Amino acid sequence: MTRTVVLSDDLSGAAEVAGTVLERTTDLELSLSGVDGFTAAVGIVDLDTRSRSAAEAGARLSAALGAVPAGTRVVVKIDSLLRGHVATTVDVLARRGRVVVAAGHPGLGRIVRNGVLYVNDVPLHRSSVWNAEPGLPPASVRDVVGTAPSVAVPDVTGNRDLDDVVASVADDPDVVLVGSGALAAALVRTLPAATAARDTHPADPARDVLTVVGTASVGARDQVARLAEDGVPVVSVDAAAVLAGRASTAELEGALARGSAVLTVSGPLDPSASGRLVVALGHLVARVAAGRAVDLALTGGETARAVVDALGITTLRPVGQVHYGAVVLRAPDGRRIVTRPGSFGDRHSLSAIHAHLAGLPVGAVSQS
Template sequence: MPELVVVADDLSGASEAAAAFLLRTTRISVLLRSGVPSTSSRVVAVDSDSRGSSPADAADRVKSALDSCAGVPVLKKVDSLLRGNLASEVAALRDLLGVLPVVATALPAAGRVVVDGVLRVHGVPLHDTRLWHAEERAVPRTVAHALSPIETVPVPLAAVRDGVGALARLLAAAASARLLAVCDAETDADLDVVHAAARLVTDRPLLVGSAGLAAAAARAMAPDPQWRAEPLPTARSVLVVAGTAAPAIETQLAALAPEADVVVRLDPQLLLNDPSAVGRELAARTADARCAVLSLDGGAGLRPDLAARLTTALADAVAPSAADGRALILTGGATARAVLDRLGVERLRPVAEREQAVLSTTGTGQVVVTRPGSFGGPESLIELVHTVLSWNEEPR
């Protein structure tokens, strides 16, 4: 059995959390559906694919994700921008495992910190950013708000920095009162303290956090004997599929366009009307391209209520072009999951991280790169394409 199971609500999040362990072990699996994990895997991440589900369905999905991993410590990976069904999924795992969760959602590496219970993105409170512009629900003003109606107790930064022992006593008291401890954190060191304190309270804590907390768990893990990075495979061609509506993607696509052989901006309405016809056209246009880039034309504004249908239609249209084994760069967890589902991929093996993205291989050796839609700098897609097309170079 694995040493840790990570449950995430989308594929890019599952891969992101799993890749945090690459400096300790290469025995990592990302499952696209619940099933029996490899007996050699130390870490298993399961995508419950529940980001866009109803709260009740999301709760059922996260419980099903643990069917084959009873008794293994669990880390519930949540979106670092608090999107998704946090309350219903955390409550479901709490009830299933009989353990009060410890929550720490900060992701310092991406400039996302929690102070006084408020998530701040590069210093700006989440509710004052545009990062929820594609969501149908109101943005939560605090982490506790995102977990409502679960009863929580705030753990301020000062309490985290009192040290592991003092924090462990505070977490134990919160658990005795049946309250979820919601911890502030500004740095990776803060997350290390939260992780260590939770492990003092119980050897099988239920941790709830972003990839930052997964990285803290990884730093506490003993490395494999004689661990070393695996050689990276090569890819002759790459298909970039940008299905995210995150504001930063437009700048990234504009920077990549001059280096691509084919760039296609898909009309959302045409895509919804006849994804098969769009797919045939895409397959013809991208057949001989070394680098092809597909994205949605958001010029008229992408409606949040159509997001799920657009993701399905996009995957249907992309599948014929992606089925020839070329490398795939998929931005946005829902997009990645939908495309891989069409290709029949059931698990990924993370190999490396580049540009806040995770580079993995499938069982057939196809290269798959996944990344949350809101991640990456202006040149990040260019760098990912260069990396994928020259994977035989040594890790940087």
């Protein structure tokens, strides 16, 4: 079997792929530091490039590619809404050889038809999903990846199209596949089935949960409201105060002293400062969570990586899923961390994640 390496631009995307792989095989590794040392059939790397400059993103990708052994299938996981450094990514790859960019995520209503990415039947550039981004959404996938003849951009209207893409390059591991978690899932479907993953860690006692919402999406706000209906207190910190390093943690610490809590960020913010805000938020969460017996639910890949880095966590072991994209990871200290892309999940997503970690039936009211 051809060994596979998946390079992701953020942690929640890497975990999303890991959750899919776990449904097929336990022979996988998730790295926060690089490609070197992989022995598993599937190696997944968080390159942590989403919030970095295009130049740094390109340099990190080039370095990772240089460490991949010859004959390894490389999949580069990008955002299904084409956010991040997709253009830089494809440019780096195209200089090395053939690339297939199979964008979209049919299971989430994100398809590519006639080269245009649609979100729930609305062209991306006419939708509102890029409202928190510093630039304008592209009118087509080619507007992002360019017109180089070595780069193919097939339409993706369903999972069968993704299966066909994977089948078309099966005999040529040098072709790099670029796409969302749905493309990675199509590749996973070709792997030999193995025993489903089991977490061998001793049974966890009931633990409180700190949910950190690092996304500005409308859906996330609705999910927070649903979690509040379960009795979990919502604590909001001002974005400007977080950036300035003067945000108080007293309210959050008080809420956690009584049980679980959810942390959100409020107030206006210049999108160009979002990267600095995420790092500052990670340090704030780490100050509260360090030394406290609390599991974490982290939405948004940049937020998840910032918190993990601030806590000094360098390795994570995928052990299961709450639902698609909401992946349970085990830290070396035994703490469970669920990551989930910010735009994923229905209204009940955060409630289900909290219930899973807290050992409660879904929909049960917290006694915080």
